[in-house]
Amino acid sequence: MASAELGSSGALLRVLALLLLPGAAPAFKPASIGWSPSSTVRGTLTASDYKTLYYTQKTDHFGFDEDSSFKQRYLLADKYWNKDGGPILFYPGNEGDIELFCNNTGFMWDVAEDFQAMLVFAEHRYYGQSLPFGADSYADSKHLNYLTSEQALADFVVLIRFLKESIPGAGNSSVIAIGGSYGGMLAAWLRMKYPDVVVGAFAASAPIWQFEDLVPCDSFYDIVTNDFTKSGNGCSQSILNSWNAINRVAVTDEGIQWLSSTFHLCCPLQGKDDIGYFKSWLTETWVNLAMVNYPYEADFLQPLPAWPVQVVCKFLSNPSLDDKTLLQNIFQAINVYYNYSGNTQCLNISQAATASLGDKGWSYQACTEMVMPFCADGVNDMFEPQPWDFKSYAEDCFKQWGVTPRLTWITSEYGGKNICSHSNIVFSNGGLDPWSSGGVTKDITDTLVAVFIPEGAHHLDLRFRHPDDPESVVRARELEIKYMKQWLRKTRSSL
Amino acid sequence: MASAELGSSGALLRVLALLLLPGAAPAFKPASIGWSPSSTVRGTLTASDYKTLYYTQKTDHFGFDEDSSFKQRYLLADKYWNKDGGPILFYPGNEGDIELFCNNTGFMWDVAEDFQAMLVFAEHRYYGQSLPFGADSYADSKHLNYLTSEQALADFVVLIRFLKESIPGAGNSSVIAIGGSYGGMLAAWLRMKYPDVVVGAFAASAPIWQFEDLVPCDSFYDIVTNDFTKSGNGCSQSILNSWNAINRVAVTDEGIQWLSSTFHLCCPLQGKDDIGYFKSWLTETWVNLAMVNYPYEADFLQPLPAWPVQVVCKFLSNPSLDDKTLLQNIFQAINVYYNYSGNTQCLNISQAATASLGDKGWSYQACTEMVMPFCADGVNDMFEPQPWDFKSYAEDCFKQWGVTPRLTWITSEYGGKNICSHSNIVFSNGGLDPWSSGGVTKDITDTLVAVFIPEGAHHLDLRFRHPDDPESVVRARELEIKYMKQWLRKTRSSL
Numbered sequence: 001m002a003s004a005e006l007g008s009s010g011a012l013l014r015v016l017a018l019l020l021l022p023g024a025a026p027a028f029k030p031a032s033i034g035w036s037p038s039s040t041v042r043g044t045l046t047a048s049d050y051k052t053l054y055y056t057q058k059t060d061h062f063g064f065d066e067d068s069s070f071k072q073r074y075l076l077a078d079k080y081w082n083k084d085g086g087p088i089l090f091y092p093g094n095e096g097d098i099e100l101f102c103n104n105t106g107f108m109w110d111v112a113e114d115f116q117a118m119l120v121f122a123e124h125r126y127y128g129q130s131l132p133f134g135a136d137s138y139a140d141s142k143h144l145n146y147l148t149s150e151q152a153l154a155d156f157v158v159l160i161r162f163l164k165e166s167i168p169g170a171g172n173s174s175v176i177a178i179g180g181s182y183g184g185m186l187a188a189w190l191r192m193k194y195p196d197v198v199v200g201a202f203a204a205s206a207p208i209w210q211f212e213d214l215v216p217c218d219s220f221y222d223i224v225t226n227d228f229t230k231s232g233n234g235c236s237q238s239i240l241n242s243w244n245a246i247n248r249v250a251v252t253d254e255g256i257q258w259l260s261s262t263f264h265l266c267c268p269l270q271g272k273d274d275i276g277y278f279k280s281w282l283t284e285t286w287v288n289l290a291m292v293n294y295p296y297e298a299d300f301l302q303p304l305p306a307w308p309v310q311v312v313c314k315f316l317s318n319p320s321l322d323d324k325t326l327l328q329n330i331f332q333a334i335n336v337y338y339n340y341s342g343n344t345q346c347l348n349i350s351q352a353a354t355a356s357l358g359d360k361g362w363s364y365q366a367c368t369e370m371v372m373p374f375c376a377d378g379v380n381d382m383f384e385p386q387p388w389d390f391k392s393y394a395e396d397c398f399k400q401w402g403v404t405p406r407l408t409w410i411t412s413e414y415g416g417k418n419i420c421s422h423s424n425i426v427f428s429n430g431g432l433d434p435w436s437s438g439g440v441t442k443d444i445t446d447t448l449v450a451v452f453i454p455e456g457a458h459h460l461d462l463r464f465r466h467p468d469d470p471e472s473v474v475r476a477r478e479l480e481i482k483y484m485k486q487w488l489r490k491t492r493s494s495l
Numbered sequence: 496m497a498s499a500e501l502g503s504s505g506a507l508l509r510v511l512a513l514l515l516l517p518g519a520a521p522a523f524k525p526a527s528i529g530w531s532p533s534s535t536v537r538g539t540l541t542a543s544d545y546k547t548l549y550y551t552q553k554t555d556h557f558g559f560d561e562d563s564s565f566k567q568r569y570l571l572a573d574k575y576w577n578k579d580g581g582p583i584l585f586y587p588g589n590e591g592d593i594e595l596f597c598n599n600t601g602f603m604w605d606v607a608e609d610f611q612a613m614l615v616f617a618e619h620r621y622y623g624q625s626l627p628f629g630a631d632s633y634a635d636s637k638h639l640n641y642l643t644s645e646q647a648l649a650d651f652v653v654l655i656r657f658l659k660e661s662i663p664g665a666g667n668s669s670v671i672a673i674g675g676s677y678g679g680m681l682a683a684w685l686r687m688k689y690p691d692v693v694v695g696a697f698a699a700s701a702p703i704w705q706f707e708d709l710v711p712c713d714s715f716y717d718i719v720t721n722d723f724t725k726s727g728n729g730c731s732q733s734i735l736n737s738w739n740a741i742n743r744v745a746v747t748d749e750g751i752q753w754l755s756s757t758f759h760l761c762c763p764l765q766g767k768d769d770i771g772y773f774k775s776w777l778t779e780t781w782v783n784l785a786m787v788n789y790p791y792e793a794d795f796l797q798p799l800p801a802w803p804v805q806v807v808c809k810f811l812s813n814p815s816l817d818d819k820t821l822l823q824n825i826f827q828a829i830n831v832y833y834n835y836s837g838n839t840q841c842l843n844i845s846q847a848a849t850a851s852l853g854d855k856g857w858s859y860q861a862c863t864e865m866v867m868p869f870c871a872d873g874v875n876d877m878f879e880p881q882p883w884d885f886k887s888y889a890e891d892c893f894k895q896w897g898v899t900p901r902l903t904w905i906t907s908e909y910g911g912k913n914i915c916s917h918s919n920i921v922f923s924n925g926g927l928d929p930w931s932s933g934g935v936t937k938d939i940t941d942t943l944v945a946v947f948i949p950e951g952a953h954h955l956d957l958r959f960r961h962p963d964d965p966e967s968v969v970r971a972r973e974l975e976i977k978y979m980k981q982w983l984r985k986t987r988s989s990l
Contacts, residue, residue: 064901154908195917413556415689421918
């Protein structure tokens with residue numbers, strides 16, 4: 001499953017950019033993560049594998065003054081669907097073009113035949129082609145007003161109802177929601193809020209608890225740091241030392257020029273203000289590497305070798321070098337991420353991954369509902385100390401979008417940690433994935449269960465099967481399939 | 496529990512008015528039902544029984560462009576509350592002034608000591624004093640945009656969180672939602688959508704299924720008719736015959752004058768157009784009588800004797816009389832409803848009950864989310880045939896409020912009949928109550944249970960205990976209390 005973390009990562013990095021540069025207009029563009037089907041991955045899809053369809057949705061499900069509509073895109077594959085009761089596996093789209101999620105949720109394609117299932121991938125409003133106001137959708141806070149998780153869930157509910165009422169046989173099909181990252185949060189919330197619509201949800205790497213103080217704000221960076229610490233001697237210490245090395249080198253204009261040249265930056269740094277952006281970009285790079293630390297060569301955020309963090313860490317074994325030598329090694333390390341193909345001419349600090357995702361949309365969502373507190377202390381993690389500062393975060397959001405984020409809304413709306421009244425949700429998380437910090441990693445009840453994949457990075461289990469999959473992800477998928485079949489059996493037997 | 500049915504009745508009557516007069520601007524004012532504490536009822540409250548408080552709510556919980564706030568009123572009584580774990584009984588206000596519900600939900604006051612409970616009555620936005628835009632709240636569809644059940648539920652959730660976080664000890668208090676009629680629907684939906692916030696809900700006379708085709712559209716009037724059929728020989732037949740009698744008499748201007756004079760109307764009927772309003776008002780009167788057909792003298796919609804339908808039916812034993820004699824008897828019958836006190840000088844067809852409730856607000860809600868199909872056939876019921884005509888209904892709504900009702904939204908949002916995944920809700924209904932047509936009258940699961948009160952009119956069980964309560968309502972309350980205690984025990988034992 002690709003691209004899911006993009007937005008999340010974008011959100012995270014927005015936070016960093018804001019914290020590093022309080023008061024500065026967030027000129028730093030959040031990461032935009034592109035994806036193209038990798039030849040190293042089994043099961044690439046072709047255009048004939050699914051139909052592209054559109055459904056007319058109300059722009060505002062929760063009010064009646066704005067009575068306009070827009071076309072929501074969805075993709076449908078029914079090759080293996082058993083019209084006589086086969087289920088619908090429904091992907092609630094994340095913050096991006098739905099084709100990316102369709103192409104990258106190999107798990108659903110891998111199990112479709114076994115489940116005799118119809119696959120549906122529904123695009124999230126305000127992303128891809130599903131723009132409520134066309135080119136004006138992002139014009140201002142008035143046009144953006146209908147970009148919320150609640151509206152997106154309502155779209156999914158209304159679409160599922162339409163499918164069940166309009167496709168012969170589908171009325172008898174149970175629906176299971178499957179999603180990763182923000183799409184996993186939506187899958188879980190869909191089950192929580194509309195249990196009549198989906199019989200269960202499989203939420204992979206879904207940080208539903210990355211809000212308020214439900215988890216410590218430093219967990220995320222701790223996990224990133226651990227990945228690097230475990231992947232090579234001196235690795236995380238080198239990165240920790242690099243921040244002060246940068247600060248010392250950047251004291252002079254000459255030093256700033258040296259940084260631009262050493263890191264092969266496409267646009268040279270223009271002075272001290274840019275140093276903050278430069279460090280944010282490095283931070284984002286380390287985070288992304290941790291997220292895609294997959295056991296096989298893959299092309300997700302960038303084309304990368306197997307276990308990329310180990311490859312990176314080979315350049316970072318000595319943290320005690322002089323500043324410039326250390327930073328030259330840092331460049332070699334990030335060059336693994338940005339130039340594994342060998343074709344990159346220069347590095348662009350406004351982009352931490354190739355891109356066609358909705359980073360603008362997620363930035364708005366992070367400035368309204370999706371307020372995720374992050375912090376670093378530079379002691380237990382390898383990052384510069386950065387407290388969580390909601391006030392400054394909110395000020396910058398208002399500057400950028402004209403909206404004020406609501407810190408406590410998501411936990412009020414979706415229940416925070418008190419979700420034990422719900423049922424039939426599998427939460428999977430990977431031990432290498434920074435986002436597991438906000439995930440459900442322990443069983444809550446018999447039917448709200450956690451699947452943990454020690455060797456897993458960000459929703460590894462949602463990817464196509466691969467010969468180099470570690471045993472833990474193979475077992476995880478078996479469990480996930482077992483639970484999904486249980487929900488379907490129970491629903492059938494209760495009819 | 497008083498006044499709940501007002502809005503509902505108002506909604507119903509708006510429907511009637513619309514159907515009777517397609518194309519006519521709905522000049523007919525929906526009923527407004529007032530209430531004043533009756534001396535025949537035990538346990539009247541005084542000002543010192545509760546505190547009046549205000550909480551600042553977001554005007555729009557589901558969007559960020561409108562960032563204003565308003566003061567929501569709530570009433571709090573903690574005389575019997577055990578700070579060490581005593582529960583909070585929470586009334587989600589209906590379409591009206593919250594003091595009415597506070598004063599009329601005797602059940603909660605009767606059980607407060609036994610439960611060692613805090614009582615909270617929260618006013619519904621756009622009613623009473625809780626007006627998001629003050630005097631402009633009803634100015635146009637833009638100002639009315641935030642009057643929805645979802646926004647109201649969000650208010651309740653945010654308020655409960657505030658209470659639990661700000662009142663010492665309340666953090667350990669489980670919350671049970673209790674409501675009647677629309678307030679009962681809100682109580683049930685609160686549990687369905689926010690099970691982390693309320694451990695259970697007691698929904699009295701809550702017609703959560705009075706939508707789309709979940710129940711036959713004629714059930715409501717069938718029940719009204721049955722009440723009259725059972726209450727006296729010839730009674731419902733007399734009423735059925737009265738419509739054509741009116742039509743025949745109203746053929747001439749002289750006949751219309753005769754009707755105005757015979758019915759002691761404050762404002763004489765001005766021609767044939769008014770005959771529709773006149774018949775709507777009579778219909779509303781029969782419906783209201785069925786709703787408040789209580790076993791003891793009460794002052795709810797109007798001051799009334801015990802079993803008022805029986806008293807009314809004494810005038811309607813002979814359906815075969817000539818038109819004018821029959822209609823003179825109809826006047827005597829409705830005079831029981833409008834003039835039991837003997838002080839009424841004339842009858843006002845724009846009002847079917849004394850009033851201080853939010854009929855305008857409910858009219859808007861009925862024209863947006865709360866689309867309840869009703870119909871009559873004049874064969875199985877005692878009313879003039881009236882098909883359910885959504886198109887004409889929608890056109891009239893647009894004329895009145897500038898909004899288009901959404902016929903299928905409520906069932907999509909709240910699950911329609913597929914609610915078996917939820918838990919801990921008691922639905923109570925009365926056999927004499929027309930609104931039981933849309934209620935849950937059979938157990939769905941072990942924890943979604945129905946309590947039926949054959950001798951009960953509209954949420955009789957929520958009223959104060961009374962010496963003349965039939966055995967069935969006494970037993971119903973015992974059951975309701977038993978379930979509520981079960982929820983609390985289970986929650987405590989799972990801590």
